[in-house]
Amino acid sequence: MSKQLFIHTEEQREWLKKLETLEESFKANARKIDEESIFPFENFKKLREIGYTKITLPKQYGGAGLSVYDAVLLHETLSSYCGSTGLAASWTIQNVGEIFENRYWPVEKIDWFAEQVNNGATVNRAVSEFAMGSPVRGGKPGTTAVRDGEFYLINGRKNYTSGAPDLDYFLVSAWIEDDNHLGFFLVPKTAKGVLVETTWDVMSMRGTGSDDLVLNHVRVERSNLVEIPSYSTGFKLNGWLLLIPATYLGIAQAARDYAVQFAKNHSPNSIQGTIAQLPNVQTLIGEMDLALTNARFTIYGVAQLYNDATKKAEIVNEINIAKHVVTNTAIDVVDKAMRLVGAKSLQRSNPLQRYYRDVRASLHNPPMDDLTIKRLAETAIL
Incomplete structure (x- = not known):
């Protein structure tokens, strides 16, 4: 299913067009960023230039005032260009969103901080x-x-x-x-x-x-x-955390796209045409698209619930579920993409091996899988 079906507004389309201007340079630098383990300062400079670091700052303060749903939609695309940039940028976007949604801080402090974010602060x-x-x-x-x-x-x-x-x-x-x-x-x-x-x-x-x-x-x-949080730990689950699975969904989509293009162009002399015509390859492509569609309905469905003021209070485990479903799906999709491409996917010059390593990090971003399963069980037996 096309991601286009999840685009609902003209504002979302305009922001996706802005991100598309960064696609070529971000993809071109992704390998160097990974191999040299360097922070993508230039990428962040470009994100600031288009106003991306303040997309969740309310409009009254000079930001774009985008919702959780909007941010997830955009961030999936950004992360398909460069996973490291996507994950690093997600934290500012989600923290700003959470801070101004809940307005934990005194008025004078939050007004001052809004000015800093509006000027590009992360x-x-x-x-x-x-x-x-x-x-x-x-x-x-x-x-x-x-x-x-x-x-x-x-x-x-x-x-x-x-x-x-x-x-x-x-x-x-x-x-x-x-x-x-x-x-x-x-x-x-x-x-x-x-x-x-x-x-x-x-x-x-x-x-x-x-x-x-x-x-x-x-x-x-x-x-x-x-x-001074009312919760006892240093971490509160909230809808803005959907930016984390959105990051890995973008990486999985990039892996799927690479594998499909490879299948459409790879033509070994043992067959007529390309490997895209082989039943086993078509099965892998179909399974990847099925998994990605399932993941999108999950994450965008939860984001839409969170945006709905009448439904938001009823959310209990859905954010945890979305993170679990999407990140495990991302791992599975990248694995299938590598199976399709074969041993070439292990070459250091091949982006699939980077996608494979990057999506594994999702298991260690909160909330962890075992905690999600435990809370689901506790909810069921209460």
């Missing part, structure tokens, strides 16, 4: 720590914040801070020792004591710059304590 939550494991599992952060007059002193180390080389602000989860509860502090990259330590050396999503954030006696004003 942000991500710095939550993960090796000692606590995944933040969705409820561990207490080792990062601490202690009152110092009209300031807080923050100390700690955060891991997997995606986009760190290019971020302007970090939303740092820390344990406020004076009050014995969790808080999120808005920390500018320029603050004294903030260090991004290059530690990202993995096989997947190598260009995301998911480095360590080191906070050594970082002094911030008390007003920089912008969120």
Whole structure:
């Protein structure tokens, strides 16, 4: 089924046209970004130029005011060009969307922050720590914040801070020792004591710059304590997290497209015509398209529910389900694409091997599969 069926508005079409202007350059640089594990600064510069980093900032502040559904639609396309760029950019888009939808922060702080985002600032939550494991599992952060007059002193180390080389602000989860509860502090990259330590050396999503954030006696004003969450962990599930599976859906579509083009053009001398005419190859193509269609109905269906104010409150596990279905589908689609192409898919010059490595990272983005299954079971037996 064509993705065109999920495009509903002229605004969505216009944004997709803007993204298409980046397709050639992003695809051309994707291999180098992966092989050299370098952050795609140039890609982010181009995203800022077209206003993409502020698509979820409300229109009243100068943004595009796009919904979860809109953002998922656009981000799937962007991620098909370069997975690392897609995942790194998704965090700013989803965090800005969540912050301004829920308006956790005091008015004066959120107005000031809107101006920063409107001028191209990027942000991500710095939550993960090796000692606590995944933040969705409820561990207490080792990062601490202690009152110092009209300031807080923050100390700690955060891991997997995606986009760190290019971020302007970090939303740092820390344990406020004076009050014995969790808080999120808005920390500018320029603050004294903030260090991004290059530690990202993995096989997947190598260009995301998911480095360590080191906070050594970082002094911030008390007003920089912008969120005191009602939940006990450093991570809240919300509709904007659909940008994560949208990223991997885009990568899977890129793998499918490559495999189909290969099948239509590859003509070994053992057969007449191309391998696209072979029943086993057609089966793989059909299975890929079936899986992608199923994944799209899932993610866009949930996004549409989230956009509907009358349905949003009824969402319980659907966001988790969408992430599970879409990311596991992405892994399966890339695997089928590689089976179709054969041993050539393992060549380092072939993008399929990069897609294969990148989609595996989805298993480690929240929420994890076992947690989704557990919550479904708990919901059923309550």
